[in-house]
Amino acid sequence: MADKAKNTWVEGVMGSLQGIDRALPGDALFSKIEQKLEAGLPVTKLVPIRMVTYAAACIAILLVLNLTLLKGYKNNATHHGDNLNAVIEYYGLTNDEGGFEL
């Protein structure tokens, strides 16, 4: 009997949210939001952080690629010169002034 009364009471309390309407904020809230927006960064001039990160990453990648390619090109150029000198020396193509004869 006591349990039944308790269950009825609990059901009644749980059901008290049935048909609840949405609460509405005060009329002045929108102007407060506008003030906050004006006080902060202008909405239209905001650049998304993700975009900035992508841009920074792209610049970094381009820089690294350029440096790597430049280094590789330099090494290649040195090797290429060494090989050429070795061939010139091997075939005795140099003259007295150090230039090579064709």
Add this chain to the structure above:
Amino acid sequence: MLPENILEMVAAGDNMALRMFYEHYKARVYNTCLSYLQNVEEAEEVTQDVFVEVFQSASRFLGRSSVATWVYRISVNKCVDRIRYKGRQKRFAFISSIFGQTGEVIHDQHVFEHPGVKLENKERSKMVFAAIKQLPENQQTAFILRQIEGLSQREIAEIMDMTEKAVESLLQRAKANLRKILENFYNDNEGNKS
């Protein structure tokens, strides 16, 4: 009904669009915040923060979910942040009071009355709101979005980024826990009257 490109207009800072967007979502945002925080001033503050964030990040909206889901997600996150902040403040004040500093223990025992509850349910609903506060965070979210905001389980699943099954189970646990809390209340108060 909002125009399809409302977010683009909002992102461009079109005042008319901001107002339209606000009018369309104000009740949903404020009602969610009020049900969570159970305090009019705090709900208004957090509602402001929600709209400021929505307006400022409109250009970043990727369209992976509906705009309503996105707005609800921001609202829930802001409310959870506020509740956690209040929790930290209470703990800090409690510790300060132990060590004899000026901090006062903040008692948050006020009885909340939701303005949207029907007149005949006003008194009983106060107990439900008091009980909601005692639920774990994710159960509170699911319960508020379902019972007070009237969203479907699918919508809640999208907002909370979980499966519908998980939401269903959360709601069941929330109701079971609320029942337990109310039964204890009955045993302590109503039961003694009879």
